[in-house]
Amino acid sequence: MGTSKANTALLHTGFDAKPGTLEARLVRRGYELLSAYAPQAGIPIAAIGALLVAWDDEQLAAFPRIVAGARANGYDTIRELDVDELYRREPQLGPGARGALEVPDEGIVCPFTTPLAYATEAVLNGCELHRDTRVTGVERRGDGGFDVQTTGETFATRYLVNAAGLRSDELNRLVGHDDFTVTPRRGELIVFDKLSRPLLRHIVLAVPTGTTKGVLVSPTVFGNLILGPTAEDIERKDDTSSTAAGLAYLRREGERILPELLRHEVTAVYVGLRAATEHTDYQITIHAPEGYACVGGIRSTGLTASLGIAEHVRTELEAAGLELRPKPEPVSVSMPNIGELSPRPYEQGGRVVCFCERVTLAEIEAVLRSPIPPVDLDGLRRRTRVLMGRCQGFYCGAHVARLLQERPR
Amino acid sequence: MSRVVIIGGGPAGLACAIELRRQGVSEVVVLDREQQAGGIPRHCGHQGFGLRDLRRALSGPAYARRYVELADEAGVVVRPEAMVTGWSGEALEVTSPEGREALTASAIVLATGCRERPRAARLVPGSRPEGVFTTGLLQQLAQQELPIGRRALIVGAEHVSFSALLTLVHAGVDVVGMVTPYRRHQSLPFAGTAAALRYRTPLSTRTEVAAIHGRGRVEEVDLLELDTGRARQVACDTVVFTGDWIPDHELAVQGGIELDPGTRGPRIDAAHRTAHPGVFAAGNVVQGAEPADVAALAGKHTAAAVALWLRKGDWPARVHVSCLAPLTWISPNAVADDSPPVRRRMLLRAAAFLDRPRIEIRQDGRTLWSGTLRKVVPGRSASLPWEWTRAVDPKGGPIEVSAH
């Protein structure tokens, strides 16, 4: 998991996408597909609705343009709320809001379970997953296809899909194409204590500017509120550091949007890097004769669009000659629920190991035996939520470290 | 029949339970979510526990075991691995290996303790490598002989920071330094010299951690010298955030118990009654953090009011007491009747070193008490007399404590 583990975790309707782009189409399609897939795969998801709030006249003046854009994207349920209704719905909102657009279908989704469910389903159905295996070179074979050199073995393949996120441009060049460059755009986010959750019912969006969607406050599927993200172009693709300036900016914005939020304890700070390019759309190109699909530059909507992107790429590769035979009995997955939207295992009783996130011993043991078991604390965190709560390991850190150390291998 | 349920089996909860049995309460249940009751001292390897309450010097684990034994002998039902996961203000929702149950009680004592603020809560920027701990986590890693690191930086210089130093040294970890934003450390006078001489640990005062760097594991920490604005780097693979306590008040909030904005624990009167009839609070959940024996004495003290409530069912009205900056909190922080607080003193904290501060306690423009304290050290409680609470007008406005 690269950027997919560190984002705002919104399920976008795509109402604000640029009409006519591939991104607009695939976000919309991805929304439909993920909404259907998530409940059956055990991915926490909920269309809690968003309110896009204007704080001044200029922002208010942008509403007609936003509504027209949404309509052009085929999204008609957007509607304007007056200030009274806005404060009736969100009484904790800071003073001075001028109006709002309601986007009833915007939602929240689990950023950890989603890619993990895809990976698990792929592996259970015969995909070989090589972790810790970096692609270092690509050579074209005489008979068509590629030799893909890695830090492990070399793989010979007829078809190659580049979904290397922030490094999709580099891999693209290794294959011999040079049509975009990724500039990482850093987004810092603050996660607030679960005790803050009752402050907000909807996702509160900002009026987007040319370059970003702005700072938002949103509930998460885990029952926290998050504040973010910032948007800053940076040099290094591995620089997922938060900054004093970024955090101070977020706190100022939070103070304005939802003042009470800032009285709550901070549980975590994290950073994600968007794979932004010089283009305003995804960089998805299917080089049919070569059997190469570049799926790069998936900037700030890829979690939502993922299944739409996958469907698109599959269809295009089939058109390019890839023969796919449906498996007679595909294995489906049912991921353990780590969200607060539906019952959690501890509610049936058990040995609670992580008190803040209420993770039981049975859940940890099951994950250590799962098809794609965690290899380190971070992996265990994202699969179970241990150590991700307010105490950050003060109580259970050693217990969890011991369970990981003593795991069956 | 009356049942008292105590949430949290640390020194405060266990001492309260034992005393309740001595006072003849028939059913006293202590719920603790850990595998063993005993609370934080279970993993404090060093000596010095039990002086004020048990009149002997024990190691933390021996002290914790002693309290569990005393509770067993007194006929307290101690239930480890039983976590209170919900509370509507009525029945407690208890989660344990046996399942889920709803427990009702004639009285409830909150004794859930406190924790140290971890790095994220202090908004320290940088990357998110492994190797960043609190003292509580560090002590447990050391006790279970799990890997810690090689070179550690300690953030904070209060009592617990020096405990972290001892733990690190005993585990064979080099300590590259201690940093504090204050002008001096906040522990006992000799602690700083001892650290410097015995463990060659430099103390950097007026210094703050500006960022943590490292991929996978901590590699370097940026320090900021507050007076000069100068930045410097320290190479280390471990950072221990110490002190900066926050009461474990989640359950209190869920149960609708009023908190004091200063302590962020339940607001209590001298008898440890909260705002909610039948609900009491004792130990570090009330204020972070007092030593274990002080927490135990507070638990024992609370038992008297619990027993009284079971007999009489009275819940007196109260007047709030709050502090003005640089004072941060006072405990107890409500005045209800004229009974003395535990150890016949009130505890006062400040966010800055105060030398011979004049403290004034006023209600509705009337001075209830004023006097000069020798000094106040941030992170340590100064004692205030309590007798002025007898002069409080129970129908009057809130009481304010200020320092000049």
Ligand SMILES: Cc1cc2nc3c(=O)[nH]c(=O)nc-3n(C[C@H](O)[C@H](O)[C@H](O)COP(=O)(O)OP(=O)(O)OC[C@H]3O[C@@H](n4cnc5c(N)ncnc54)[C@H](O)[C@@H]3O)c2cc1C
């Ligand atoms: C701050 C922020 C907020 C966002 N908010 C949202 C949101 O609310 N909703 C939404 O839908 N989307 C959101 N996104 C966007 C979303 O996170 C991304 O679009 C999506 O995760 C991209 O997925 P990906 O598979 O393209 O890339 P990644 O998840 O980055 O995966 C790329 C993978 O390729 C691997 N890789 C790279 N190079 C190599 C190599 N040479 N060899 C082998 N493997 C390699 C990486 O290790 C990584 O695992 C946000 C993004 C950010 C940064």
Ligand SMILES: Cc1cc2nc3c(=O)[nH]c(=O)nc-3n(C[C@H](O)[C@H](O)[C@H](O)COP(=O)(O)OP(=O)(O)OC[C@H]3O[C@@H](n4cnc5c(N)ncnc54)[C@H](O)[C@@H]3O)c2cc1C
């Ligand atoms: C790292 C560290 C070092 C310390 N070093 C010293 C020292 O050297 N000397 C000293 O005198 N004091 C020391 N202290 C302080 C001392 O440990 C505490 O003052 C004392 O333990 C407080 O007792 P307590 O009963 O209030 O809380 P705790 O000891 O924290 O006990 C609270 C108990 O409540 C339980 N609990 C919490 N929530 C729930 C729930 N929802 N359901 C069930 N159970 C729950 C917890 O599991 C815990 O066992 C230290 C504290 C820390 C954190």
